[in-house]
Amino acid sequence: xxxxxxxxxxxxxxxxxxxxxxxxxxxxxxxxxxxxxxxxxxxxxxxxxxxxxxxxxxxxxxxxxxxxxxxxxxxxxxxxxxxxxxxxxxxxxxxxxxxxxxxxxxxxxxxxxxxxxxxxxxxxxxxxxxxxxxxxxxxxxxxxxxxxxxxxxxxxxxxxxxxxxxxxxxxxxxxxxxxxxxxxxxxxxxxxxxxxxxxxxxxxxxxxxxxxxxxxxxxxxxxxxxxxxxxxxxxxxxxxxxxxxxxxxxxxxxxxxxxxxxxxx
Amino acid sequence: xxxxxxxxxxxxxxxxxxxxxxxxxxxxxxxxxxxxxxxxxxxxxxxxxxxxxxxxxxxxxxxxxxxxxxxxxxxxxxxxxxxxxxxxxxxxxxxxxxxxxxxxxxxxxxxxxxxxxxxxxxxxxxxxxxxxxxxxxxxxxxxxxxxxxxxxxxxxxxxxxxxxxxxxxxxxxxxxxxxxxxxxxxxxxxxxxxxxxxxxxxxxxxxxxxxxxxxxxxxxxxxxxxxxxxxxxxxxxxxxxxxxxxxxxxxxxxxx
Numbered sequence: 001x002x003x004x005x006x007x008x009x010x011x012x013x014x015x016x017x018x019x020x021x022x023x024x025x026x027x028x029x030x031x032x033x034x035x036x037x038x039x040x041x042x043x044x045x046x047x048x049x050x051x052x053x054x055x056x057x058x059x060x061x062x063x064x065x066x067x068x069x070x071x072x073x074x075x076x077x078x079x080x081x082x083x084x085x086x087x088x089x090x091x092x093x094x095x096x097x098x099x100x101x102x103x104x105x106x107x108x109x110x111x112x113x114x115x116x117x118x119x120x121x122x123x124x125x126x127x128x129x130x131x132x133x134x135x136x137x138x139x140x141x142x143x144x145x146x147x148x149x150x151x152x153x154x155x156x157x158x159x160x161x162x163x164x165x166x167x168x169x170x171x172x173x174x175x176x177x178x179x180x181x182x183x184x185x186x187x188x189x190x191x192x193x194x195x196x197x198x199x200x201x202x203x204x205x206x207x208x209x210x211x212x213x214x215x216x217x218x219x220x221x222x223x224x225x226x227x228x229x230x231x232x233x234x235x236x237x238x239x240x241x242x243x244x245x246x247x248x249x250x251x252x253x254x255x256x257x258x259x260x261x262x263x264x265x
Numbered sequence: 266x267x268x269x270x271x272x273x274x275x276x277x278x279x280x281x282x283x284x285x286x287x288x289x290x291x292x293x294x295x296x297x298x299x300x301x302x303x304x305x306x307x308x309x310x311x312x313x314x315x316x317x318x319x320x321x322x323x324x325x326x327x328x329x330x331x332x333x334x335x336x337x338x339x340x341x342x343x344x345x346x347x348x349x350x351x352x353x354x355x356x357x358x359x360x361x362x363x364x365x366x367x368x369x370x371x372x373x374x375x376x377x378x379x380x381x382x383x384x385x386x387x388x389x390x391x392x393x394x395x396x397x398x399x400x401x402x403x404x405x406x407x408x409x410x411x412x413x414x415x416x417x418x419x420x421x422x423x424x425x426x427x428x429x430x431x432x433x434x435x436x437x438x439x440x441x442x443x444x445x446x447x448x449x450x451x452x453x454x455x456x457x458x459x460x461x462x463x464x465x466x467x468x469x470x471x472x473x474x475x476x477x478x479x480x481x482x483x484x485x486x487x488x489x490x491x492x493x494x495x496x497x498x499x500x501x502x503x504x505x506x507x508x509x510x511x512x513x514x515x516x517x518x519x520x521x
Contacts, residue, residue: 015401032331049338069518098363100366100367100369101370103363103366103367103370104367104370104371106363107363107364107367111471114471115471115472115473116473158454190365216374218468223473226475226476227473227474227475228470228473228474228479229472229473229474230470230471231466231469231470231471232371232468232469232470233371233374233466233467233468233469234371234372234374235468236374236376236377236378238459238462238465238466239464239465240463240464240465241446241463241465241483241484241487244465244468244483245480245483248410248476248480249476249477252476261356
């Protein structure tokens, strides 16, 4: 089915089912769709991973460049996250410069990684104040079937865990690449959990049709010790304070489950 | 391997729990709102919250351009949050940044639940927020002032939307963070709220909070929203009640 519109009858059905604690695809309200994670598919990238969340599919590639540090953090590498809603992923995605949806997606992924201090950026400094590594995390959405946020965050984490840094030495201010690789220093594992509010109920991992029915969504990113490191509400509806508290508890639990799919310690 | 040289500018909270600007932990900056400050706009308002100075203007409901954006069953709300190049320490390029585009989106989504958009099908309500001076919490002050501008434009609403941020600075939970507190602190959570319908319409957070702190910070921010709400109502009342009284006085004077 290539149509992106969900008929009114179907919308009503989705909403009614959810009010009884059921979902069209048979999931419980707090169930994720099946998740598949594959790391290292793109040899040219320093790190990469593809996440399939049901039919949603996101590919993340990590590349390095040398650049200047920010003046307020002269000894730290730089993280840059970008998201592309590629037109092949959905009939509603148009080519062109990033729109507000792709910018929001990139900024949610960025916030989770940045605030939880996932990358040990101080180890990416080459010459303080002058030269550091810039880590580019590029989120490439390949198929849109709902909940791009959680899929992108998970794929970004998997890609970072898969990322290899080349060995180098600095000789007279010049960076020389040496043979061999080492893993990118990773210190935390943030996982985003998105809940949709449909018919006043909270639903984990909304699919595309559920996103068309939802009043609002709430994304809560949880780091490895269960602390909350980023939150984003989206959509035209609202949440009560009670619902937000409930959502944070569900997210903490779900994040731990999802993390195990990517992090094998 | 390397030592970071990132230093907090100074101590942000002293041993008596007093903040750099002399406020208590749960104290908001003084808020001042003025209604109907722009001649051309259908509704407008100006807010000062500490050093934040923000203008909001509403045009509409009016015909939508381009026309294909019109919705058959309701009005479209369009929102632009923009910072003046001189509003921050280092000049900001006037071209909209990624941050401004994201904020425009979340601000729109925070105000739309308050508006009866279904009363004005096929029209647009255009909202412009210009930050003239920024000192932390501009999206919240922007939402607060925009909601007043919408009311000033006479657009029917379920409730005023009030916004305020709360967060964690040097281990303590604080209300209404300034720019230095935001940058030097551990967490910042902007929140927008419709008090009469108990609805949170904007919620963002960056930083690190335990589940317990998360709930406490939300409650703190909700208190701040309620306080902004009072200032909003007072501002609207003082414009419209004063105008009404002046008219009544004129009539009385005419009768004599």
